[in-house]
Amino acid sequence: xxxxxxxxxRYAPSPTxxxxxxNIRSALFSWAFARAQGGQFILRIEDTDRxxxxxxxxxxxxxxxxxxxxxxxxxxxVGGPHAPYFQSERLPLYQKMAQTLIDEGKAYRCFCxxxxxxxxxxxxxxxxxxxxxxxxxxxxxHAAAEARAASERFVVRFAMKxxxxxxxxxxxxxxxxxxxxxQDDFVMLKxxxxxxxxLGVVVDDTDMEITHAIxxxxxxxxxxxxxxxxxxxxxxxxxxxxxxxxxxxxxxKLSKRSGDTAVLDYRAKGYLPEAxxxxxxxxxxxxxxxxxxxxxxxxxxxxxxxxxxxxxxVFDIERLDFLNGHYIRAMSEDGWVDTIATWxxxxxxxxxxRPIDRGxxxxxxxxxxxxxxxxxxxxxxxxxxxxxxxxEYLPELLTEKIGGGHEHxxxxxxxxxxxxxxxxxxxxxxxxxKAAVFGLEPLLGAKPRKFVPVLYVAIxxxxxxxxxxxxxxxxxxxxxxQRLRTARAKAG
RNA sequence: GGCGCGUUCGUCUAGUGGCCCAGGACGCCGCCCUUUCAAGGCGGAGAUCAUCGGUUCGAAUCCGAUACGCGCUACCA
Numbered sequence: 001x002x003x004x005x006x007x008x009x010r011y012a013p014s015p016t017x018x019x020x021x022x023n024i025r026s027a028l029f030s031w032a033f034a035r036a037q038g039g040q041f042i043l044r045i046e047d048t049d050r051x052x053x054x055x056x057x058x059x060x061x062x063x064x065x066x067x068x069x070x071x072x073x074x075x076x077x078v079g080g081p082h083a084p085y086f087q088s089e090r091l092p093l094y095q096k097m098a099q100t101l102i103d104e105g106k107a108y109r110c111f112c113x114x115x116x117x118x119x120x121x122x123x124x125x126x127x128x129x130x131x132x133x134x135x136x137x138x139x140x141x142h143a144a145a146e147a148r149a150a151s152e153r154f155v156v157r158f159a160m161k162x163x164x165x166x167x168x169x170x171x172x173x174x175x176x177x178x179x180x181x182x183q184d185d186f187v188m189l190k191x192x193x194x195x196x197x198x199l200g201v202v203v204d205d206t207d208m209e210i211t212h213a214i215x216x217x218x219x220x221x222x223x224x225x226x227x228x229x230x231x232x233x234x235x236x237x238x239x240x241x242x243x244x245x246x247x248x249x250x251x252x253k254l255s256k257r258s259g260d261t262a263v264l265d266y267r268a269k270g271y272l273p274e275a276x277x278x279x280x281x282x283x284x285x286x287x288x289x290x291x292x293x294x295x296x297x298x299x300x301x302x303x304x305x306x307x308x309x310x311x312x313x314v315f316d317i318e319r320l321d322f323l324n325g326h327y328i329r330a331m332s333e334d335g336w337v338d339t340i341a342t343w344x345x346x347x348x349x350x351x352x353x354r355p356i357d358r359g360x361x362x363x364x365x366x367x368x369x370x371x372x373x374x375x376x377x378x379x380x381x382x383x384x385x386x387x388x389x390x391x392e393y394l395p396e397l398l399t400e401k402i403g404g405g406h407e408h409x410x411x412x413x414x415x416x417x418x419x420x421x422x423x424x425x426x427x428x429x430x431x432x433x434k435a436a437v438f439g440l441e442p443l444l445g446a447k448p449r450k451f452v453p454v455l456y457v458a459i460x461x462x463x464x465x466x467x468x469x470x471x472x473x474x475x476x477x478x479x480x481x482q483r484l485r486t487a488r489a490k491a492g
Numbered sequence: 493g494g495c496g497c498g499u500u501c502g503u504c505u506a507g508u509g510g511c512c513c514a515g516g517a518c519g520c521c522g523c524c525c526u527u528u529c530a531a532g533g534c535g536g537a538g539a540u541c542a543u544c545g546g547u548u549c550g551a552a553u554c555c556g557a558u559a560c561g562c563g564c565u566a567c568c569a
Binding site (some may be wrong): 012013014016046048049051052110114117121125128129130131132153155173176177178179182184186187189190191192194196197200216217218219220221222223242244245247249251252253279282283284285286288289290291292293309310311312313314315316318319320321322323325329369370371372373401434437438448449452453455456462463464465466467468469 | 493494495496497498499502503504505506507515516517518519526527528529530531532561562563564565566567568569
């Protein structure tokens, strides 16, 4: 194959739901490869299964890609020289190819019913024979098939060569050899006139001048079908690269059973696209011996198929969490405040007035940054800053962390109340509050860590959270003292 | 069952005959810091390189067998 043109890769999902994390990783690698090679990346929708079609999928697919920062040069929305990019709008193309193959005797109409096929497979299973179409209709005379086609439903099967072997030259795995004797005549055109995946990819990858077909490893078994189709059509195949599967915690192909698989679910849970991108990039690929975080830009510049490993990878959510925290801490000051504003608005209870007080958000921003791993933790962490009283909590919580009974809590609260109350309204700042609380140490005869947690609960209804003194400063003197009094009352 | 692929710390990986009694990262443990929780810094444990047998002066790296795992086996992609 003369490969003088630019590298062209594609992502060709079927619109059967929200894009899967494993699928999107294939998209990411395909995109990165194209970009690194200075080539083009194409988005094509393989909507040939009318039964499983989900209307909203196409938008979800594009939204997932956009969110991750994967851009495409040609596709359903932007068009391009090979439009249309929906397979459902390219039916005549596939039908023409099917007809050509029938005319050349390389494919044939099959009239077998689903019932007969079921029976056949059951018999094969019972006889412990390998399953596969038995070729009944392959033996039908051309004229007879032609005649029946006028009144009967039929599919078009490809007549696979059964002698010898077919070799796939895979960019990730090297040569993979398949015995042709084990192949069977697969359906390439369904009875509804739509192509199956096998015909669809071959026709479209050729028409769209795809040079490198990068896809998941689950496709490697059907590679001989594609190779033989290319041969029959007299076309040059693209180069193939089969990516290792992404496994769930159960070490099985990642599926809904093993947790969230939809890319958009990760956005909803507060993962940053940069984090997911870096995470996915390093799942099956590496830049070098020591890089553990990679930016999208680096990927687009340095990705190579040579460094894709052949073995499957387990999806480790803890690593994703780490990367997310990493990227949160790397955000710009303004970007972080904006992010907090967005997530606070979405997550805070409706009774808190909108727009959310920007002053409070800005004050809380630096406190939040070091302790958040997912963005959906933002609202629960700062909710206490917006009411007069602290959220509800059980009195036992006051001393949960430090042991001791109610007397201890009351002692701490009384002392804190006294010390903080003596701070005037104009002396109410972090330093003064800090000094006042630390001043309790000799009085209480205990280290701060043995009494400060009581104050945390009084202020934020939790024994841990964003820094206490800053929180008190944000809340102001009046609300702080009120919360301490409420806690004092609860403690008895 | 058949065919295919895979097998380096719990996880993601580096490694293509000597630099490896195996390096990095996440997680874990400890210490430091410290107003909680984190973050950060420092240190540690953690892999007989699936097993067995070859080739070689020398193997995680090459060859073979075995085991285990996974994928595919539709008028789904």
